[in-house]
Amino acid sequence: MAEKTLFARxxxxxxxxxxxxxxxxxxxxxxxxxxxxxxxxxSIGAESVMPSEMFLGIHPMIMAFFLVGILxxxxxxxxxxxxxxxxxxxxxxxxxxxxxxxxxxxxxTMLEFLSVAVSYGLIAVACYEATLIFxxxxxxxxxxxxxxxxxxxxxxxxxxxxxxxxxxxxxxxGYVLHIIFWIPAAILVLVYAVFLLASPANMEAxxxxxxxxxxxxxxQAALAQGMVSSGSYWSAVFTASFYAYWAYIxxxxxxxxxxxxxxxxxxxxxxxxxxxxxxxxxxxxxxFLLARAGSMAGVAAATGCSLLDAVGYLGPGAGSFxxxxxxxxxxxxxxxxxxxxxxxxxxxxxxxxxWLLLAFGALWVANDIPPFILTCSRMMFAMGFDRILPEWVAxxxxxxxxxxxxxxxxxxxxxxxxxxxxxxxxxxxxxLAFLHHPFGQEWITPSGAxxxxxxxxxxxxxxxxxxxxxxxxRMPEVFERAPWRxxxxxxxxxxxxxxxxxxxxxxxxxxxxxxxxxxxLTGNWISVPFWFTIVLILIFLGLYxxxxxxxxxxxxxxxxxxxxxxxx
Numbered sequence: 001m002a003e004k005t006l007f008a009r010x011x012x013x014x015x016x017x018x019x020x021x022x023x024x025x026x027x028x029x030x031x032x033x034x035x036x037x038x039x040x041x042x043s044i045g046a047e048s049v050m051p052s053e054m055f056l057g058i059h060p061m062i063m064a065f066f067l068v069g070i071l072x073x074x075x076x077x078x079x080x081x082x083x084x085x086x087x088x089x090x091x092x093x094x095x096x097x098x099x100x101x102x103x104x105x106x107x108x109t110m111l112e113f114l115s116v117a118v119s120y121g122l123i124a125v126a127c128y129e130a131t132l133i134f135x136x137x138x139x140x141x142x143x144x145x146x147x148x149x150x151x152x153x154x155x156x157x158x159x160x161x162x163x164x165x166x167x168x169x170x171x172x173x174g175y176v177l178h179i180i181f182w183i184p185a186a187i188l189v190l191v192y193a194v195f196l197l198a199s200p201a202n203m204e205a206x207x208x209x210x211x212x213x214x215x216x217x218x219x220q221a222a223l224a225q226g227m228v229s230s231g232s233y234w235s236a237v238f239t240a241s242f243y244a245y246w247a248y249i250x251x252x253x254x255x256x257x258x259x260x261x262x263x264x265x266x267x268x269x270x271x272x273x274x275x276x277x278x279x280x281x282x283x284x285x286x287x288f289l290l291a292r293a294g295s296m297a298g299v300a301a302a303t304g305c306s307l308l309d310a311v312g313y314l315g316p317g318a319g320s321f322x323x324x325x326x327x328x329x330x331x332x333x334x335x336x337x338x339x340x341x342x343x344x345x346x347x348x349x350x351x352x353x354x355w356l357l358l359a360f361g362a363l364w365v366a367n368d369i370p371p372f373i374l375t376c377s378r379m380m381f382a383m384g385f386d387r388i389l390p391e392w393v394a395x396x397x398x399x400x401x402x403x404x405x406x407x408x409x410x411x412x413x414x415x416x417x418x419x420x421x422x423x424x425x426x427x428x429x430x431x432l433a434f435l436h437h438p439f440g441q442e443w444i445t446p447s448g449a450x451x452x453x454x455x456x457x458x459x460x461x462x463x464x465x466x467x468x469x470x471x472x473x474r475m476p477e478v479f480e481r482a483p484w485r486x487x488x489x490x491x492x493x494x495x496x497x498x499x500x501x502x503x504x505x506x507x508x509x510x511x512x513x514x515x516x517x518x519x520x521l522t523g524n525w526i527s528v529p530f531w532f533t534i535v536l537i538l539i540f541l542g543l544y545x546x547x548x549x550x551x552x553x554x555x556x557x558x559x560x561x562x563x564x565x566x567x568x
Contacts, residue, residue, distance in 0.1 A: 044312025090382020121417020215298030
């Protein structure tokens with residue numbers, strides 16, 4: 001037998017060149033993408049309540065952003081404690097494998113890797129889809145090439161370009177990220193300013209200018225098609241909490257590159273907290289201004305319902321613009337900012353602002369990509385460096401200090417997201433029903449691809465929170481040396497609260513109708529996301545035990561490796 005050794009090399013080969021500002025932007029860009037721009041309308045479509053039923057006049061989606069934001073801050077606290085003590089690339093994988101269980105850490109991290117890699121592919125295609133969604137605000141139409149084949153090619157080209165840039169190192173990736181972050185961030189300030197100008201008059205004028213109908217026509221159409229209140233504000237908040245949870249995923253992005261953050265033990269906890277508070281602030285304030293503006297137009301005297309409710313019901317909800325004989329109004333936050341602009345500045349001024357909204361929508365999508373690449377590749381790198389995956393996965397380019405092989409693996413995995421978002425297997429594409437609609441349920445489709453990934457995220461974050469709760473007792477020496485920590489009791493109490501909150505949301509995603517709808521509450525025992533996740537867990541467990549066996553054959557002492565923090 002070969003002589004037993006620890007890590008494949010004495011240093012990772014990664015360089016600490018990510019500053020505090022870039023670490024903050026990594027998390028913000030990873031989280032604030034496309035989906036947050038439609039969350040208010042999605043929550044209305046899933047379960048609506050009348051304005052008079054709202055607690056203190058707070059829209060259910062805004063309340064959900066607040067409550068789930070508290071959950072996010074609890075989880076962020078766990079990452080702050082752990083990343084200060086173990087600032088290594090790989091983030092949650094390193095924490096869970098050293099504190100909780102190497103097997104759980106591997107399976108949960110592989111699920112998280114697949115979740116983010118699929119999202120990478122989805123977003124690559126969504127960069128083009130943003131022109132379809134928001135192009136009308138600028139008076140342009142890109143639908144001529146709206147087909148699965150073009151969109152698949154577009155997504156692949158985006159992956160090749162961004163992956164090539166990421167291969168040039170974290171510093172280059174940071175430069176690219178800054179460029180595509182600050183432009184939409186500046187436009188966001190203008191969006192806030194426009195929403196503050198909203199009034200019943202300019203909202204009504206904007207709807208008339210853009211679609212040639214009054215806002216009241218939309219409200220009356222929604223009411224005629226059966227838009228009613230569920231009668232329970234807090235039930236609507238709980239439903240909205242799923243959408244809020246999905247919108248917050250990605251807040252720990254910077255922790256995956258902790259081994260490349262300057263003075264990470266001290267700067268990273270602060271960066272994680274600052275980014276989390278900024279994200280929470282953006283979501284709550286912009287949703288408030290959107291709800292305020294949308295509620296000014298088309299108000300029905302009998303119910304208090306407005307254009308905001310009508311678009312949520314006729315779009316994501318059970319209603320139909322087509323059945324109402326009305327042109328569709330996009331259920332997106334920028335669309336309503338455009339309504340204000342068209343009503344306030346006229347058609348010419350509104351169209352000019354529409355170009356800014358188009359850049360806003362597209363770049364908030366595109367700036368997801370650099371964090372996705374860094375997050376996924378560092379997960380792969382960390383597992384290769386531990387030798388639970390083959391050592392070549394952790395190979396580092398000596399010139400650029402980047403894990404090129406891990407980036408290639410990430411890019412290949414992202415292709416699943418590309419074909420799903422482009423709907424390549426649908427009727428307009430290759431028409432492969434067994435991949436598109438197995439058992440009559442959407443899977444590798446634009447709406448189906450992300451369904452399972454939410455639970456994969458939840459399993460990962462549950463594991464990290466549990467690792468934090470056990471950290472003071474299982475690794476007391478490391479805990480006591482951590483540059484940023486509180487008392488043992490404080491850490492454990494907050495971490496167990498994070499565990500409980502994540503478990504509650506995970507259960508909701510699994511069993512409630514607005515999630516997977518699996519089990520006795522719905523009678524649905526053939527849930528494709530559920531069983532596919534079970535199959536993936538079994539596959540990853542098999543891969544883990546193969547990795548352990550392989551490591552033993554090459555002389556790696558995994559019992560010692562998983563008892564130590566990786567070198568820098």
